Amino acid sequence: MTQVERHTYDVVVIGAGGAGLRAAIEARQRGLRTAVVCKSLFGKAHTVMAEGGVAASMGNVNSNDNWQVHFRDTMRGGKFLNNWRMAELHAKEAPDRVWELETYGALFDRTKDGRISQRNFGGHEYPRLAHVGDRTGLELIRTLQQKIVSLQQEDHAETGDFEAKIKVFAECTVTELLKDGDKIAGAFGYWRESGRFILFEAPAIVLATGGIGKSFKVTSNSWEYTGDGHALALRAGATLINMEFIQFHPTGMVWPPSVKGILVTEGVRGDGGVLRNSDGKRFMFDYIPEVFKDKYADNEEEADRWYTDPDNNRRTPDLLPRDEVARAINSEVKAGRGSPHGGVFLDISSRMPAEEIRRRLPSMHHQFKELADVDITAEPMEVGPTCHYVMGGVEVEPDTGAAKVPGLFAAGEVAGGMHGSNRLGGNSLSDLLVFGRRAGAGAADYVQGLSARPEIAQSDVDNAAQMAVAPFDPAGDGVEENPYTLHSEMQQSMNDLVGIIRKAGEMRQALDKLAELKQRIRNVVVEGHRQFNPGWHLAVDLRNMLMVSECVAKAALIREESRGGHTRDDHPTMNANWRNKLLVCSVASDDAVVPGIEVTEEPQLAMRQELFELFEISELEKYYTDEELAVHPGRKA
Numbered sequence: 001m002t003q004v005e006r007h008t009y010d011v012v013v014i015g016a017g018g019a020g021l022r023a024a025i026e027a028r029q030r031g032l033r034t035a036v037v038c039k040s041l042f043g044k045a046h047t048v049m050a051e052g053g054v055a056a057s058m059g060n061v062n063s064n065d066n067w068q069v070h071f072r073d074t075m076r077g078g079k080f081l082n083n084w085r086m087a088e089l090h091a092k093e094a095p096d097r098v099w100e101l102e103t104y105g106a107l108f109d110r111t112k113d114g115r116i117s118q119r120n121f122g123g124h125e126y127p128r129l130a131h132v133g134d135r136t137g138l139e140l141i142r143t144l145q146q147k148i149v150s151l152q153q154e155d156h157a158e159t160g161d162f163e164a165k166i167k168v169f170a171e172c173t174v175t176e177l178l179k180d181g182d183k184i185a186g187a188f189g190y191w192r193e194s195g196r197f198i199l200f201e202a203p204a205i206v207l208a209t210g211g212i213g214k215s216f217k218v219t220s221n222s223w224e225y226t227g228d229g230h231a232l233a234l235r236a237g238a239t240l241i242n243m244e245f246i247q248f249h250p251t252g253m254v255w256p257p258s259v260k261g262i263l264v265t266e267g268v269r270g271d272g273g274v275l276r277n278s279d280g281k282r283f284m285f286d287y288i289p290e291v292f293k294d295k296y297a298d299n300e301e302e303a304d305r306w307y308t309d310p311d312n313n314r315r316t317p318d319l320l321p322r323d324e325v326a327r328a329i330n331s332e333v334k335a336g337r338g339s340p341h342g343g344v345f346l347d348i349s350s351r352m353p354a355e356e357i358r359r360r361l362p363s364m365h366h367q368f369k370e371l372a373d374v375d376i377t378a379e380p381m382e383v384g385p386t387c388h389y390v391m392g393g394v395e396v397e398p399d400t401g402a403a404k405v406p407g408l409f410a411a412g413e414v415a416g417g418m419h420g421s422n423r424l425g426g427n428s429l430s431d432l433l434v435f436g437r438r439a440g441a442g443a444a445d446y447v448q449g450l451s452a453r454p455e456i457a458q459s460d461v462d463n464a465a466q467m468a469v470a471p472f473d474p475a476g477d478g479v480e481e482n483p484y485t486l487h488s489e490m491q492q493s494m495n496d497l498v499g500i501i502r503k504a505g506e507m508r509q510a511l512d513k514l515a516e517l518k519q520r521i522r523n524v525v526v527e528g529h530r531q532f533n534p535g536w537h538l539a540v541d542l543r544n545m546l547m548v549s550e551c552v553a554k555a556a557l558i559r560e561e562s563r564g565g566h567t568r569d570d571h572p573t574m575n576a577n578w579r580n581k582l583l584v585c586s587v588a589s590d591d592a593v594v595p596g597i598e599v600t601e602e603p604q605l606a607m608r609q610e611l612f613e614l615f616e617i618s619e620l621e622k623y624y625t626d627e628e629l630a631v632h633p634g635r636k637a
């Protein structure tokens with residue numbers, strides 16, 4: 001029988017980023033015993049890296065802003081493939097979640113009259129991103145952690161035990177979800193330091209594990225982003241949607257090679273930075289797509305006036321949604337007008353005084369000085385696209401975050417639907433707060449409605465342990481594979497063949513490569529012990545990355561159009577007949593190591609009429625079929 005440390009909770013939240021912490025706070029505030037489990041150190045989640053800000057239509061800088069405008073921008077950004085109910089909840093609730101953060105102690109930058117300051121960002125009609133310099137994610141995590149500590153102090157005052165109702169298990173990786181029949185019953189994992197096993201018995205699990213970026217070679221994402229939550233959900237019987245949509249952020253560092261992919265915040269362009277090619281030309285004016293022509297300036301003078309007079313000028317195309325800017329950079333580089341190291345130039349130095357740059361963008365200044373020996377107050381940065389965010393994730397019920405498996409909930413980057421085919425910058429941090437809270441509440445309500453607690457079978461615990469230690473004693477017939485080699489081959493293949501511009505033949509090659517790696521993973525061998533063993537950790541994560549990569553490649557091959565974070569060289573236009581189709585990934589084979597993936601189609605629910613009518617018919621005509629538009633008053637008239 002497997003030696004395992006056992007814990008019993010009402011709700012277990014996997015992930016301690018913004019989504020996980022907000023979910024945990026909600027579950028605890030509703031009286032449930034809650035555990036937060038994270039594979040990194042507490043406080044080190046990916047959310048910490050968020051720079052630009054959190055989008056919420058508070059209207060502090062431009063009073064014309066409101067939730068309807070934010071909703072419209074979000075749907076436009078996602079090319080109308082978003083789950084409209086999620087976009088509606090998000091736009092309506094984001095301001096309250098930001099103000100709530102202030103009550104937890106967040107210190108946002110202020111306007112001159114003392115309100116929370118808001119900055120411009122791509123695709124947002126008005127200045128909307130509440131921020132703390134370019135370190136917003138750090139402040140968000142700091143205050144959510146502080147709130148947890150304050151709740152623990154309340155619990156101590158009441159029970160004498162700080163951890164009576166909420167406890168954090170840091171550096172602890174969950175490798176499997178366990179069920180009782182069709183219901184969630186708990187989670188199995190290991191302590192990264194000791195390698196010892198740990199079991200959580202709990203009727204509700206909230207997945208808040210973030211993204212999948214480490215499946216790609218060039219990425220802004222940290223080591224944690226191995227798609228664990230996506231794969232855990234699939235193996236537990238839940239579904240993923242929108243996996244073909246990967247956001248390649250237009251501005252990652254391109255030089256030196258060791259830091260390639262690290263993010264250069266969109267805040268640089270929001271604050272006045274502009275993109276130029278090797279001829280010094282502001283090339284974004286050549287890339288304004290038809291659907292955005294009325295909203296973006298077509299000349300430098302108007303674009304520059306917009307920064308100070310946004311009511312009477314159209315915005316700069318440097319701030320088009322990320323998918324558009326990333327494709328434009330890709331085209332410039334391909335046409336031979338790139339920078340020396342294969343990117344383009346991002347210039348803020350000629351646009352504002354050095355002192356102002358250091359004040360507004362301290363992290364960027366530091367990052368380029370330290371990593372590339374570039375002083376951004378004196379010279380342009382070199383930037384290029386980097387894999388940044390996955391729009392796809394666990395298919396959830398919008399109001400509660402419930403996945404298809406009873407007892408399983410998801411929020412944050414691991415959940416799908418909210419951002420459609422492309423996320424607007426700043427809409428993730430707000431998503432974490434809005435849907436983290438809702439998933440915590442959904443899990444609490446679910447547990448409170450149960451008549452009996454599910455039980456975990458010992459055989460399931462033994463199987464999970466067996467799977468985790470398999471790399472120490474692989475089944476292979478003398479062939480030995482190295483997890484780092486497999487990881488690097490997978491990343492290269494995903495980058496080259498399922499990257500920013502896709503073709504059917506290349507994606508088939510990627511799927512062949514993934515099939516080969518799925519066989520080779522059975523022969524992966526790791527040396528040494530279970531005590532802090534990075535090779536073993538990677539071998540465990542590889543299973544997950546192979547599963548999510550297969551989802552991305554299969555769905556991308558099926559979607560024969562270009563939309564948001566999915567660009568097909570062989571199907572270059574958007575097709576209205578694809579707009580209301582979701583591609584749904586589920587497990588199709590009972591291979592215990594890396595189960596195969598099946599992709600099916602599901603219709604997207606039609607938008608509620610009053611939301612539909614927030615858009616002009618002339619705009620909707622660019623995205624919808626005639627049949628769908630028949631119910632719009634603009635058509636009926």
Ligand code: FAD
Pocket residue numbers: 014015016017018019020037038039040044045046047048049050051052053054055136137172173174175208209210211220221222224228229263388389411412413414425426427428429430432
């Ligand atoms: P995370 O914050 O990544 O947390 C995931 C958690 O899950 C971690 O605690 C991790 O340890 C844990 N975990 C994962 N797998 C396991 C496992 N198997 N077992 C246990 N624990 C596990 N968005 C914005 O809106 N505004 C911005 O300005 C912005 N800037 C960004 C800058 C950078 C450099 C990057 C990379 C992203 C940025 N984003 C921004 C996106 C945003 O930061 C992320 O989408 C968001 O933070 C994800 O939060 P999360 O709570 O879903 O996950």
